[in-house]
Amino acid sequence: MRCGNVFARVAAYLILSGMALVFLIPVAMMVSGSLKPDHLVLPEAGRLVKLLPTEPTLENYRDVFARVPFARYMVNSIFITGTIVSCGLLVNSLAGYALSRLHWRGRKAVLTGVIALIILPLEAIAVPLFYEVTLFGWRNTYLVQIVPFIANAFSVYLFYTFFLELPEELEEAARIDGARPIRIFFSIVAPNSQPVFAAVAILTFLTQWGSFLWPLMVTHSESVRPLPLGIALFYTLPPLQWGDIFAFGVMMVLPMLMVFLLFQRWFVQGVASTGMKG
Protein backbone atom coordinates (compact mmCIF):
# COMPACT_ATOMS: atom_id res chain seq x y z
CA MET A 1 0.00 0.00 0.00
CA ARG A 2 2.69 2.46 1.13
CA CYS A 3 5.10 1.30 -1.56
CA GLY A 4 2.41 1.59 -4.18
CA ASN A 5 1.78 5.11 -3.04
CA VAL A 6 5.40 6.13 -3.31
CA PHE A 7 5.66 4.53 -6.72
CA ALA A 8 2.53 6.31 -7.90
CA ARG A 9 3.91 9.61 -6.68
CA VAL A 10 7.24 9.13 -8.38
CA ALA A 11 5.46 8.24 -11.61
CA ALA A 12 3.20 11.26 -11.29
CA TYR A 13 6.19 13.56 -10.77
CA LEU A 14 8.00 12.07 -13.76
CA ILE A 15 4.99 12.54 -16.01
CA LEU A 16 4.40 16.07 -14.76
CA SER A 17 8.07 17.00 -15.17
CA GLY A 18 7.98 15.63 -18.73
CA MET A 19 4.94 17.71 -19.53
CA ALA A 20 6.49 20.78 -17.96
CA LEU A 21 9.55 20.31 -20.20
CA VAL A 22 7.38 20.02 -23.30
CA PHE A 23 5.79 23.36 -22.46
CA LEU A 24 8.92 25.10 -21.19
CA ILE A 25 11.40 24.24 -23.95
CA PRO A 26 9.78 26.48 -26.60
CA VAL A 27 9.73 29.35 -24.13
CA ALA A 28 13.37 28.74 -23.29
CA MET A 29 14.18 28.70 -27.00
CA MET A 30 12.40 31.98 -27.48
CA VAL A 31 14.40 33.59 -24.70
CA SER A 32 17.62 32.09 -26.00
CA GLY A 33 16.85 33.16 -29.59
CA SER A 34 16.17 36.69 -28.49
CA LEU A 35 19.72 36.89 -27.11
CA LYS A 36 21.46 35.62 -30.25
CA PRO A 37 22.63 37.58 -33.29
CA ASP A 38 20.08 37.48 -36.10
CA HIS A 39 21.97 35.15 -38.46
CA LEU A 40 22.20 32.40 -35.79
CA VAL A 41 18.58 32.44 -34.62
CA LEU A 42 16.96 30.31 -37.29
CA PRO A 43 19.81 27.81 -37.94
CA GLU A 44 20.16 27.05 -34.22
CA ALA A 45 16.45 27.00 -33.42
CA GLY A 46 15.27 23.51 -32.59
CA ARG A 47 18.76 22.31 -31.58
CA LEU A 48 18.75 21.75 -27.87
CA VAL A 49 22.55 21.74 -27.61
CA LYS A 50 22.58 25.34 -28.77
CA LEU A 51 20.10 26.45 -26.16
CA LEU A 52 22.67 28.59 -24.35
CA PRO A 53 23.69 31.48 -26.60
CA THR A 54 27.47 31.44 -27.22
CA GLU A 55 27.75 35.21 -27.56
CA PRO A 56 24.69 36.72 -25.86
CA THR A 57 23.67 40.17 -27.03
CA LEU A 58 20.92 42.66 -26.27
CA GLU A 59 21.04 44.01 -29.81
CA ASN A 60 17.68 42.48 -30.75
CA TYR A 61 15.98 44.31 -27.89
CA ARG A 62 17.52 47.57 -29.00
CA ASP A 63 16.31 46.87 -32.53
CA VAL A 64 12.76 46.27 -31.40
CA PHE A 65 12.53 49.72 -29.89
CA ALA A 66 14.26 51.29 -32.92
CA ARG A 67 12.26 49.61 -35.68
CA VAL A 68 8.71 49.68 -34.25
CA PRO A 69 7.01 51.89 -31.65
CA PHE A 70 7.13 49.13 -29.06
CA ALA A 71 6.33 51.31 -26.06
CA ARG A 72 3.22 52.60 -27.80
CA TYR A 73 1.99 49.05 -28.48
CA MET A 74 2.70 48.02 -24.93
CA VAL A 75 0.81 50.97 -23.47
CA ASN A 76 -2.12 50.30 -25.81
CA SER A 77 -2.23 46.62 -24.92
CA ILE A 78 -2.03 47.28 -21.21
CA PHE A 79 -4.74 49.92 -21.38
CA ILE A 80 -7.10 47.88 -23.56
CA THR A 81 -6.65 44.58 -21.74
CA GLY A 82 -6.60 46.19 -18.31
CA THR A 83 -9.86 48.00 -18.97
CA ILE A 84 -11.54 44.89 -20.34
CA VAL A 85 -10.40 42.82 -17.36
CA SER A 86 -11.44 45.30 -14.68
CA CYS A 87 -14.76 46.30 -16.26
CA GLY A 88 -15.40 42.66 -17.13
CA LEU A 89 -14.90 41.54 -13.52
CA LEU A 90 -17.44 44.10 -12.37
CA VAL A 91 -20.09 43.61 -15.04
CA ASN A 92 -19.91 39.85 -15.37
CA SER A 93 -19.80 39.16 -11.64
CA LEU A 94 -22.86 41.34 -11.08
CA ALA A 95 -24.66 39.54 -13.89
CA GLY A 96 -23.66 36.17 -12.47
CA TYR A 97 -24.90 37.23 -9.05
CA ALA A 98 -28.23 38.45 -10.39
CA LEU A 99 -28.66 35.14 -12.20
CA SER A 100 -27.74 32.98 -9.24
CA ARG A 101 -29.41 34.79 -6.34
CA LEU A 102 -32.01 37.37 -7.29
CA HIS A 103 -35.52 36.47 -8.35
CA TRP A 104 -36.78 38.30 -11.41
CA ARG A 105 -38.95 37.67 -14.42
CA GLY A 106 -37.14 36.12 -17.34
CA ARG A 107 -34.19 34.93 -15.29
CA LYS A 108 -34.34 31.41 -16.73
CA ALA A 109 -34.53 32.72 -20.30
CA VAL A 110 -31.54 35.01 -19.80
CA LEU A 111 -29.57 32.18 -18.23
CA THR A 112 -30.31 29.94 -21.22
CA GLY A 113 -29.23 32.76 -23.52
CA VAL A 114 -25.96 33.21 -21.65
CA ILE A 115 -25.17 29.51 -21.85
CA ALA A 116 -25.99 29.46 -25.56
CA LEU A 117 -23.68 32.43 -26.18
CA ILE A 118 -20.70 30.66 -24.63
CA ILE A 119 -20.17 28.53 -27.72
CA LEU A 120 -20.41 31.44 -30.16
CA PRO A 121 -16.86 32.32 -31.38
CA LEU A 122 -15.83 35.87 -32.22
CA GLU A 123 -15.18 34.85 -35.82
CA ALA A 124 -18.89 34.12 -36.24
CA ILE A 125 -19.97 37.62 -35.31
CA ALA A 126 -16.91 39.60 -36.39
CA VAL A 127 -18.39 40.87 -39.64
CA PRO A 128 -21.79 42.02 -38.34
CA LEU A 129 -20.01 43.51 -35.35
CA PHE A 130 -17.70 45.32 -37.74
CA TYR A 131 -20.68 46.92 -39.49
CA GLU A 132 -22.17 47.87 -36.18
CA VAL A 133 -19.10 49.67 -34.84
CA THR A 134 -18.65 51.36 -38.22
CA LEU A 135 -22.16 52.68 -37.85
CA PHE A 136 -21.26 54.05 -34.43
CA GLY A 137 -18.17 55.67 -35.93
CA TRP A 138 -15.97 53.83 -33.49
CA ARG A 139 -13.31 52.51 -35.85
CA ASN A 140 -9.68 53.10 -35.03
CA THR A 141 -10.32 53.90 -31.35
CA TYR A 142 -9.62 52.27 -28.00
CA LEU A 143 -13.35 52.07 -27.44
CA VAL A 144 -13.94 49.68 -30.31
CA GLN A 145 -11.35 47.28 -28.93
CA ILE A 146 -12.76 47.41 -25.40
CA VAL A 147 -16.54 47.68 -25.33
CA PRO A 148 -17.47 44.51 -27.27
CA PHE A 149 -15.38 42.35 -24.92
CA ILE A 150 -16.43 43.54 -21.48
CA ALA A 151 -19.61 41.50 -21.21
CA ASN A 152 -18.59 37.88 -21.65
CA ALA A 153 -20.95 34.92 -21.50
CA PHE A 154 -18.35 32.48 -20.26
CA SER A 155 -17.26 34.79 -17.44
CA VAL A 156 -20.88 35.30 -16.43
CA TYR A 157 -21.35 31.57 -16.39
CA LEU A 158 -18.23 31.01 -14.25
CA PHE A 159 -19.42 33.59 -11.73
CA TYR A 160 -22.94 32.18 -11.82
CA THR A 161 -21.86 28.64 -10.96
CA PHE A 162 -19.46 29.82 -8.27
CA PHE A 163 -22.08 31.97 -6.53
CA LEU A 164 -24.60 29.13 -6.68
CA GLU A 165 -22.21 27.05 -4.59
CA LEU A 166 -21.55 29.72 -1.96
CA PRO A 167 -23.35 28.98 1.33
CA GLU A 168 -26.41 31.20 1.30
CA GLU A 169 -26.36 31.71 5.05
CA LEU A 170 -23.86 34.56 4.94
CA GLU A 171 -26.08 36.49 2.56
CA GLU A 172 -29.15 35.76 4.65
CA ALA A 173 -27.34 36.99 7.73
CA ALA A 174 -26.49 40.17 5.86
CA ARG A 175 -30.10 40.60 4.73
CA ILE A 176 -31.26 40.32 8.30
CA ASP A 177 -28.54 42.74 9.34
CA GLY A 178 -30.19 45.17 6.97
CA ALA A 179 -28.03 45.08 3.83
CA ARG A 180 -29.50 45.55 0.33
CA PRO A 181 -28.53 43.23 -2.55
CA ILE A 182 -25.85 45.52 -4.01
CA ARG A 183 -24.32 45.98 -0.60
CA ILE A 184 -24.44 42.26 0.07
CA PHE A 185 -22.66 41.65 -3.18
CA PHE A 186 -19.79 44.04 -2.55
CA SER A 187 -19.41 43.55 1.21
CA ILE A 188 -20.11 39.85 1.63
CA VAL A 189 -20.13 37.90 -1.63
CA ALA A 190 -17.23 39.44 -3.55
CA PRO A 191 -14.68 39.27 -0.70
CA ASN A 192 -15.45 35.58 -0.30
CA SER A 193 -15.19 34.82 -4.00
CA GLN A 194 -11.53 35.62 -4.69
CA PRO A 195 -10.89 32.32 -6.50
CA VAL A 196 -13.46 32.96 -9.20
CA PHE A 197 -12.44 36.60 -9.62
CA ALA A 198 -8.84 35.46 -10.04
CA ALA A 199 -9.78 32.74 -12.50
CA VAL A 200 -11.87 35.08 -14.63
CA ALA A 201 -9.17 37.77 -14.51
CA ILE A 202 -6.52 35.33 -15.72
CA LEU A 203 -8.72 33.90 -18.45
CA THR A 204 -9.85 37.28 -19.73
CA PHE A 205 -6.34 38.65 -19.67
CA LEU A 206 -4.91 35.71 -21.58
CA THR A 207 -7.55 35.84 -24.33
CA GLN A 208 -7.50 39.61 -24.74
CA TRP A 209 -3.72 40.02 -24.58
CA GLY A 210 -3.32 37.88 -27.67
CA SER A 211 -6.27 39.36 -29.55
CA PHE A 212 -5.33 39.79 -33.22
CA LEU A 213 -8.20 39.47 -35.69
CA TRP A 214 -10.49 42.13 -34.28
CA PRO A 215 -7.87 44.90 -33.83
CA LEU A 216 -6.64 44.11 -37.35
CA MET A 217 -10.17 44.64 -38.71
CA VAL A 218 -11.09 47.82 -36.87
CA THR A 219 -7.83 49.78 -36.42
CA HIS A 220 -5.32 51.16 -38.86
CA SER A 221 -3.04 53.49 -36.95
CA GLU A 222 -0.21 52.58 -34.60
CA SER A 223 -1.49 54.98 -31.97
CA VAL A 224 -4.26 52.56 -30.92
CA ARG A 225 -2.96 49.15 -32.06
CA PRO A 226 -1.96 46.45 -29.55
CA LEU A 227 1.16 44.26 -29.31
CA PRO A 228 0.06 41.31 -31.51
CA LEU A 229 -0.31 43.66 -34.48
CA GLY A 230 3.09 45.10 -33.62
CA ILE A 231 4.82 41.76 -33.83
CA ALA A 232 3.14 41.17 -37.19
CA LEU A 233 4.69 44.38 -38.44
CA PHE A 234 8.14 42.75 -38.54
CA TYR A 235 7.06 40.46 -41.34
CA THR A 236 6.42 43.53 -43.47
CA LEU A 237 9.75 45.21 -42.63
CA PRO A 238 12.59 43.75 -44.66
CA PRO A 239 15.03 42.34 -43.83
CA LEU A 240 13.17 39.69 -41.84
CA GLN A 241 15.07 39.56 -38.54
CA TRP A 242 14.04 36.62 -36.38
CA GLY A 243 16.02 37.79 -33.39
CA ASP A 244 13.88 40.92 -33.19
CA ILE A 245 10.70 38.90 -33.38
CA PHE A 246 11.94 36.68 -30.56
CA ALA A 247 12.87 39.67 -28.43
CA PHE A 248 9.47 41.23 -29.06
CA GLY A 249 7.88 37.93 -28.10
CA VAL A 250 9.77 37.76 -24.83
CA MET A 251 8.71 41.27 -23.87
CA MET A 252 5.14 40.55 -24.89
CA VAL A 253 4.95 37.42 -22.74
CA LEU A 254 6.44 38.99 -19.62
CA PRO A 255 3.26 40.84 -18.53
CA MET A 256 1.29 37.64 -19.01
CA LEU A 257 3.62 35.86 -16.66
CA MET A 258 3.36 38.66 -14.12
CA VAL A 259 -0.44 38.73 -14.22
CA PHE A 260 -0.59 35.00 -13.89
CA LEU A 261 1.74 34.89 -10.89
CA LEU A 262 -0.07 37.78 -9.25
CA PHE A 263 -3.55 36.32 -9.55
CA GLN A 264 -2.49 32.76 -9.03
CA ARG A 265 -1.26 33.59 -5.54
CA TRP A 266 -4.52 35.35 -4.83
CA PHE A 267 -6.36 32.37 -6.22
CA VAL A 268 -4.66 29.93 -3.87
CA GLN A 269 -4.97 32.31 -0.91
CA GLY A 270 -8.65 32.75 -1.59
CA VAL A 271 -9.31 29.06 -1.45
CA ALA A 272 -7.22 28.60 1.69
CA SER A 273 -8.38 31.56 3.77
CA THR A 274 -12.14 31.43 3.29
CA GLY A 275 -12.20 27.68 3.64
CA MET A 276 -15.08 27.64 1.21
CA LYS A 277 -15.46 24.76 -1.12
CA GLY A 278 -16.69 24.80 -4.68
Add this chain to the structure above:
Amino acid sequence: MAAVEFRNVSKRFADGTEAVRNLNLAIHDGELVALVGPSGCGKSTVLRLLAGLEEPSAGEILLDGKVVNRIGPRQRNIAMVFQNYALYPHMTVRDNLAFPLRMRRTPRKIVARKIADIAGILNLRELLDRRPGQLSGGQKQRVAMGRALVRNPSVFLLDEPLSNLDAKLRAQIRADISSLQKRLARTTLYVTHDQVEAMTLGDRIAVMERGELHQVGTPAELYRRPRSIFVARFIGNPGMNIFPASVLRDKDGTWRLRTGHWDIPLPPEKLPRGGSPEALQSIRAGLRPESFGPTPGDGTVPCAVRATATEFLGHETLVYFHIPGAQGSTPLAARLPGHMTLPEPAAELHIHPSALYLFGGDGILLR
Protein backbone atom coordinates in the same frame (compact mmCIF):
# COMPACT_ATOMS: atom_id res chain seq x y z
CA MET B 1 -39.83 45.29 22.15
CA ALA B 2 -42.48 43.51 20.24
CA ALA B 3 -45.11 40.84 20.21
CA VAL B 4 -45.28 38.21 17.51
CA GLU B 5 -48.20 36.27 16.18
CA PHE B 6 -48.55 33.52 13.61
CA ARG B 7 -52.10 33.16 12.28
CA ASN B 8 -52.86 29.99 10.32
CA VAL B 9 -49.43 30.14 8.75
CA SER B 10 -48.47 27.44 6.27
CA LYS B 11 -45.35 27.06 4.19
CA ARG B 12 -45.15 24.83 1.17
CA PHE B 13 -41.88 24.86 -0.74
CA ALA B 14 -41.63 24.82 -4.51
CA ASP B 15 -40.89 21.09 -4.46
CA GLY B 16 -44.16 20.39 -2.62
CA THR B 17 -42.70 19.87 0.86
CA GLU B 18 -45.12 21.22 3.41
CA ALA B 19 -42.73 22.32 6.12
CA VAL B 20 -45.24 24.20 8.28
CA ARG B 21 -48.95 23.47 8.47
CA ASN B 22 -51.52 25.87 9.84
CA LEU B 23 -49.39 27.31 12.62
CA ASN B 24 -51.04 29.41 15.30
CA LEU B 25 -48.65 30.77 17.87
CA ALA B 26 -48.36 34.00 19.82
CA ILE B 27 -45.19 35.20 21.48
CA HIS B 28 -45.75 37.89 24.05
CA ASP B 29 -43.61 40.94 24.49
CA GLY B 30 -40.40 40.04 26.30
CA GLU B 31 -41.13 36.35 26.38
CA LEU B 32 -38.81 33.53 25.35
CA VAL B 33 -40.61 30.75 23.53
CA ALA B 34 -38.60 27.61 22.91
CA LEU B 35 -39.60 25.83 19.74
CA VAL B 36 -38.71 22.16 19.99
CA GLY B 37 -39.15 19.13 17.84
CA PRO B 38 -37.14 16.49 16.07
CA SER B 39 -34.87 17.40 13.17
CA GLY B 40 -36.78 18.23 10.00
CA CYS B 41 -40.06 19.12 11.71
CA GLY B 42 -40.07 22.67 10.39
CA LYS B 43 -38.51 24.65 13.23
CA SER B 44 -36.01 26.53 11.11
CA THR B 45 -38.71 27.27 8.57
CA VAL B 46 -40.78 28.95 11.28
CA LEU B 47 -37.79 31.13 12.19
CA ARG B 48 -37.08 31.97 8.59
CA LEU B 49 -40.70 32.92 8.04
CA LEU B 50 -40.54 35.28 10.99
CA ALA B 51 -37.21 36.71 9.86
CA GLY B 52 -38.62 37.38 6.40
CA LEU B 53 -36.25 35.03 4.61
CA GLU B 54 -39.24 32.97 3.45
CA GLU B 55 -42.73 34.08 2.54
CA PRO B 56 -45.66 32.13 3.97
CA SER B 57 -47.82 30.26 1.45
CA ALA B 58 -50.89 30.97 3.55
CA GLY B 59 -51.79 32.82 6.73
CA GLU B 60 -50.45 35.95 8.34
CA ILE B 61 -47.45 36.85 10.42
CA LEU B 62 -47.91 39.83 12.73
CA LEU B 63 -45.30 41.96 14.42
CA ASP B 64 -46.78 44.25 17.02
CA GLY B 65 -50.19 43.73 15.48
CA LYS B 66 -49.06 44.64 11.95
CA VAL B 67 -49.10 42.07 9.15
CA VAL B 68 -45.53 41.77 7.87
CA ASN B 69 -45.99 39.05 5.25
CA ARG B 70 -44.74 41.26 2.44
CA ILE B 71 -42.10 43.16 4.37
CA GLY B 72 -38.48 42.18 3.83
CA PRO B 73 -36.02 41.26 6.60
CA ARG B 74 -34.42 44.69 6.42
CA GLN B 75 -37.55 46.48 7.67
CA ARG B 76 -38.49 43.97 10.36
CA ASN B 77 -35.74 44.76 12.83
CA ILE B 78 -35.35 41.14 13.75
CA ALA B 79 -31.99 39.63 14.62
CA MET B 80 -31.02 36.02 14.14
CA VAL B 81 -28.28 33.70 15.33
CA PHE B 82 -27.69 30.99 12.75
CA GLN B 83 -26.92 27.41 13.59
CA ASN B 84 -23.47 27.69 12.00
CA TYR B 85 -23.18 31.28 13.23
CA ALA B 86 -22.77 32.68 9.68
CA LEU B 87 -20.05 35.10 10.79
CA TYR B 88 -18.54 37.05 7.91
CA PRO B 89 -15.23 35.23 7.49
CA HIS B 90 -13.36 38.11 5.87
CA MET B 91 -14.16 40.62 8.60
CA THR B 92 -12.73 41.01 12.08
CA VAL B 93 -14.97 40.44 15.05
CA ARG B 94 -15.24 44.20 15.41
CA ASP B 95 -16.43 44.59 11.82
CA ASN B 96 -18.83 41.70 12.21
CA LEU B 97 -20.38 43.45 15.18
CA ALA B 98 -20.40 46.80 13.40
CA PHE B 99 -22.00 45.50 10.20
CA PRO B 100 -25.66 45.62 11.29
CA LEU B 101 -25.10 49.08 12.77
CA ARG B 102 -23.42 50.42 9.65
CA MET B 103 -26.28 49.07 7.55
CA ARG B 104 -28.53 51.34 9.62
CA ARG B 105 -26.30 54.36 9.11
CA THR B 106 -25.40 54.56 12.76
CA PRO B 107 -22.92 57.38 13.43
CA ARG B 108 -19.34 56.24 13.92
CA LYS B 109 -19.13 57.27 17.55
CA ILE B 110 -22.25 55.38 18.51
CA VAL B 111 -21.04 52.29 16.64
CA ALA B 112 -17.84 52.32 18.66
CA ARG B 113 -19.74 52.74 21.91
CA LYS B 114 -22.23 49.99 21.18
CA ILE B 115 -19.46 47.59 20.20
CA ALA B 116 -17.66 48.37 23.43
CA ASP B 117 -20.88 47.75 25.38
CA ILE B 118 -21.70 44.45 23.76
CA ALA B 119 -18.09 43.29 23.94
CA GLY B 120 -18.25 43.96 27.65
CA ILE B 121 -21.48 42.06 28.15
CA LEU B 122 -20.37 39.04 26.13
CA ASN B 123 -16.74 39.13 27.15
CA LEU B 124 -15.40 39.69 23.64
CA ARG B 125 -12.90 42.48 24.28
CA GLU B 126 -9.77 40.45 23.55
CA LEU B 127 -11.28 39.00 20.41
CA LEU B 128 -12.26 42.21 18.62
CA ASP B 129 -9.36 42.19 16.17
CA ARG B 130 -9.48 38.51 15.33
CA ARG B 131 -11.24 36.93 12.41
CA PRO B 132 -13.85 34.20 12.78
CA GLY B 133 -11.36 31.62 11.51
CA GLN B 134 -9.22 32.27 14.60
CA LEU B 135 -12.01 31.69 17.12
CA SER B 136 -13.12 28.59 18.97
CA GLY B 137 -16.68 27.33 18.65
CA GLY B 138 -17.81 28.95 21.87
CA GLN B 139 -16.21 32.27 20.94
CA LYS B 140 -17.86 32.23 17.52
CA GLN B 141 -21.13 31.58 19.24
CA ARG B 142 -20.68 34.62 21.47
CA VAL B 143 -19.77 36.82 18.52
CA ALA B 144 -22.88 35.64 16.70
CA MET B 145 -24.98 36.53 19.74
CA GLY B 146 -23.26 39.88 19.92
CA ARG B 147 -23.91 40.67 16.28
CA ALA B 148 -27.58 39.88 16.84
CA LEU B 149 -27.92 41.88 20.05
CA VAL B 150 -25.85 44.92 19.17
CA ARG B 151 -28.58 46.80 17.33
CA ASN B 152 -31.42 46.33 19.81
CA PRO B 153 -33.63 44.10 17.71
CA SER B 154 -37.31 43.98 18.54
CA VAL B 155 -37.30 40.21 18.13
CA PHE B 156 -34.42 37.86 18.66
CA LEU B 157 -34.24 34.52 16.82
CA LEU B 158 -31.88 31.68 17.64
CA ASP B 159 -31.61 28.54 15.52
CA GLU B 160 -30.11 25.69 17.54
CA PRO B 161 -27.38 28.03 18.79
CA LEU B 162 -25.70 25.44 21.01
CA SER B 163 -25.85 22.40 18.78
CA ASN B 164 -22.29 22.80 17.53
CA LEU B 165 -20.74 22.99 20.98
CA ASP B 166 -19.52 20.24 23.28
CA ALA B 167 -21.65 19.27 26.26
CA LYS B 168 -19.79 21.24 28.92
CA LEU B 169 -19.66 24.46 26.96
CA ARG B 170 -23.29 23.99 26.05
CA ALA B 171 -24.36 23.92 29.68
CA GLN B 172 -22.30 27.02 30.43
CA ILE B 173 -23.56 29.06 27.47
CA ARG B 174 -27.09 27.89 28.19
CA ALA B 175 -26.75 29.44 31.63
CA ASP B 176 -25.30 32.61 30.08
CA ILE B 177 -28.20 32.91 27.67
CA SER B 178 -30.61 32.35 30.50
CA SER B 179 -29.20 35.16 32.62
CA LEU B 180 -28.86 37.42 29.59
CA GLN B 181 -32.50 36.84 28.76
CA LYS B 182 -33.53 37.60 32.34
CA ARG B 183 -31.64 40.87 32.14
CA LEU B 184 -32.61 42.00 28.65
CA ALA B 185 -36.10 40.44 28.44
CA ARG B 186 -36.16 40.31 24.65
CA THR B 187 -39.00 38.79 22.69
CA THR B 188 -37.25 35.62 21.63
CA LEU B 189 -37.96 32.54 19.58
CA TYR B 190 -35.41 29.89 20.45
CA VAL B 191 -35.24 26.82 18.25
CA THR B 192 -33.73 23.63 19.58
CA HIS B 193 -34.11 19.89 19.29
CA ASP B 194 -32.86 19.49 22.85
CA GLN B 195 -35.62 19.31 25.44
CA VAL B 196 -33.23 20.26 28.26
CA GLU B 197 -32.52 23.59 26.58
CA ALA B 198 -36.22 24.10 26.01
CA MET B 199 -37.11 23.31 29.61
CA THR B 200 -34.39 25.47 31.14
CA LEU B 201 -34.68 28.50 28.85
CA GLY B 202 -38.27 28.69 27.73
CA ASP B 203 -40.89 30.81 29.45
CA ARG B 204 -43.10 28.66 27.30
CA ILE B 205 -42.36 25.72 25.05
CA ALA B 206 -43.91 24.99 21.68
CA VAL B 207 -43.58 21.39 20.51
CA MET B 208 -43.66 20.69 16.78
CA GLU B 209 -43.83 17.48 14.83
CA ARG B 210 -43.88 17.13 11.05
CA GLY B 211 -44.87 20.71 10.45
CA GLU B 212 -47.60 20.79 13.06
CA LEU B 213 -47.69 22.38 16.46
CA HIS B 214 -48.63 19.78 19.11
CA GLN B 215 -48.80 21.87 22.23
CA VAL B 216 -47.73 25.19 23.69
CA GLY B 217 -47.32 25.76 27.40
CA THR B 218 -44.98 26.42 30.28
CA PRO B 219 -42.38 23.75 30.96
CA ALA B 220 -44.37 22.61 33.99
CA GLU B 221 -47.60 22.35 32.00
CA LEU B 222 -45.96 20.30 29.30
CA TYR B 223 -44.36 18.04 31.86
CA ARG B 224 -47.51 17.55 33.92
CA ARG B 225 -50.14 17.50 31.20
CA PRO B 226 -48.69 16.52 27.87
CA ARG B 227 -51.49 16.61 25.31
CA SER B 228 -50.13 13.71 23.31
CA ILE B 229 -47.76 10.78 23.45
CA PHE B 230 -45.38 12.71 21.24
CA VAL B 231 -45.06 15.55 23.75
CA ALA B 232 -44.94 13.11 26.66
CA ARG B 233 -41.99 11.30 25.11
CA PHE B 234 -40.25 14.47 24.06
CA ILE B 235 -40.29 16.25 27.41
CA GLY B 236 -38.28 14.67 30.21
CA ASN B 237 -35.07 12.73 30.09
CA PRO B 238 -35.59 9.90 29.49
CA GLY B 239 -39.06 10.68 28.16
CA MET B 240 -42.25 9.13 29.42
CA ASN B 241 -42.56 5.35 29.20
CA ILE B 242 -45.46 4.39 26.96
CA PHE B 243 -46.85 0.88 26.89
CA PRO B 244 -50.04 -0.83 25.67
CA ALA B 245 -52.59 -1.65 28.36
CA SER B 246 -56.27 -2.23 28.83
CA VAL B 247 -58.71 -0.57 31.20
CA LEU B 248 -61.55 -2.69 32.54
CA ARG B 249 -64.11 -2.70 35.29
CA ASP B 250 -63.98 -5.31 38.07
CA LYS B 251 -66.96 -7.18 39.45
CA ASP B 252 -66.78 -4.99 42.55
CA GLY B 253 -67.03 -1.89 40.38
CA THR B 254 -63.45 -0.58 40.58
CA TRP B 255 -61.63 0.37 37.37
CA ARG B 256 -58.28 -1.29 36.81
CA LEU B 257 -55.41 -0.92 34.40
CA ARG B 258 -53.93 -4.22 33.26
CA THR B 259 -50.87 -5.06 31.26
CA GLY B 260 -48.92 -8.29 31.65
CA HIS B 261 -48.72 -9.09 35.33
CA TRP B 262 -49.47 -5.52 36.32
CA ASP B 263 -52.88 -4.84 37.78
CA ILE B 264 -53.26 -1.28 39.00
CA PRO B 265 -56.46 0.14 40.48
CA LEU B 266 -57.29 3.50 38.92
CA PRO B 267 -58.03 6.38 41.25
CA PRO B 268 -61.20 8.38 40.52
CA GLU B 269 -59.37 11.22 38.75
CA LYS B 270 -57.94 8.77 36.24
CA LEU B 271 -61.23 7.15 35.29
CA PRO B 272 -61.84 7.28 31.56
CA ARG B 273 -64.77 9.46 30.59
CA GLY B 274 -66.93 7.83 27.97
CA GLY B 275 -65.17 5.65 25.45
CA SER B 276 -66.45 2.33 24.25
CA PRO B 277 -65.41 -0.80 26.17
CA GLU B 278 -63.56 -2.03 23.06
CA ALA B 279 -61.56 1.18 22.85
CA LEU B 280 -60.66 0.87 26.51
CA GLN B 281 -59.35 -2.63 25.82
CA SER B 282 -56.43 -1.21 23.87
CA ILE B 283 -55.25 2.10 25.20
CA ARG B 284 -51.72 3.29 25.78
CA ALA B 285 -50.54 4.04 29.25
CA GLY B 286 -47.72 6.34 30.29
CA LEU B 287 -45.47 6.50 33.33
CA ARG B 288 -42.57 8.87 33.85
CA PRO B 289 -39.28 7.17 34.79
CA GLU B 290 -39.19 9.25 37.96
CA SER B 291 -42.60 7.89 39.08
CA PHE B 292 -41.05 4.60 40.14
CA GLY B 293 -39.82 4.12 43.66
CA PRO B 294 -37.64 1.38 45.14
CA THR B 295 -39.70 1.05 48.31
CA PRO B 296 -43.42 1.11 49.05
CA GLY B 297 -44.94 4.41 50.09
CA ASP B 298 -48.30 5.84 51.00
CA GLY B 299 -50.88 4.55 48.52
CA THR B 300 -48.36 2.94 46.18
CA VAL B 301 -48.93 -0.22 44.22
CA PRO B 302 -46.19 -2.82 43.77
CA CYS B 303 -45.27 -3.67 40.17
CA ALA B 304 -43.20 -6.67 39.23
CA VAL B 305 -40.33 -5.89 36.85
CA ARG B 306 -37.79 -7.92 34.94
CA ALA B 307 -34.68 -5.74 34.82
CA THR B 308 -32.49 -5.94 31.74
CA ALA B 309 -29.91 -3.25 32.39
CA THR B 310 -28.91 -0.63 34.93
CA GLU B 311 -26.94 2.54 34.34
CA PHE B 312 -25.33 4.18 37.34
CA LEU B 313 -25.09 7.94 36.76
CA GLY B 314 -23.68 9.04 40.11
CA HIS B 315 -26.63 10.80 41.74
CA GLU B 316 -29.14 8.38 40.30
CA THR B 317 -29.51 5.03 38.62
CA LEU B 318 -31.43 4.29 35.47
CA VAL B 319 -33.01 0.86 35.46
CA TYR B 320 -34.35 -0.61 32.23
CA PHE B 321 -36.92 -3.34 32.59
CA HIS B 322 -39.74 -5.29 30.99
CA ILE B 323 -43.19 -5.86 32.41
CA PRO B 324 -43.44 -9.60 33.10
CA GLY B 325 -46.06 -11.28 30.99
CA ALA B 326 -46.51 -8.32 28.63
CA GLN B 327 -45.55 -8.40 25.01
CA GLY B 328 -43.64 -5.48 23.55
CA SER B 329 -39.94 -5.33 23.08
CA THR B 330 -38.91 -1.81 24.11
CA PRO B 331 -37.82 -1.72 27.73
CA LEU B 332 -39.21 0.84 30.16
CA ALA B 333 -36.96 3.10 32.18
CA ALA B 334 -37.05 3.94 35.87
CA ARG B 335 -34.99 6.62 37.60
CA LEU B 336 -34.04 5.59 41.08
CA PRO B 337 -32.14 7.78 43.51
CA GLY B 338 -28.55 7.04 44.46
CA HIS B 339 -26.64 3.90 43.64
CA MET B 340 -29.11 1.10 43.29
CA THR B 341 -28.91 -2.37 41.90
CA LEU B 342 -32.06 -4.41 41.71
CA PRO B 343 -31.36 -7.61 43.68
CA GLU B 344 -32.30 -9.98 40.90
CA PRO B 345 -33.89 -9.87 37.47
CA ALA B 346 -37.28 -10.33 39.03
CA ALA B 347 -37.88 -7.45 41.42
CA GLU B 348 -40.53 -5.01 42.42
CA LEU B 349 -40.87 -1.27 41.95
CA HIS B 350 -43.60 0.88 43.40
CA ILE B 351 -45.76 3.46 41.73
CA HIS B 352 -48.53 5.77 42.74
CA PRO B 353 -51.56 5.14 40.49
CA SER B 354 -52.17 8.87 40.18
CA ALA B 355 -48.87 9.11 38.25
CA LEU B 356 -50.43 7.17 35.37
CA TYR B 357 -51.33 8.80 32.07
CA LEU B 358 -53.87 7.27 29.71
CA PHE B 359 -53.70 7.94 25.99
CA GLY B 360 -56.22 6.93 23.33
CA GLY B 361 -55.39 4.96 20.22
CA ASP B 362 -54.77 8.27 18.37
CA GLY B 363 -52.09 9.20 20.91
CA ILE B 364 -54.11 11.98 22.53
CA LEU B 365 -54.26 12.20 26.32
CA LEU B 366 -57.48 10.81 27.84
CA ARG B 367 -56.82 11.39 31.53
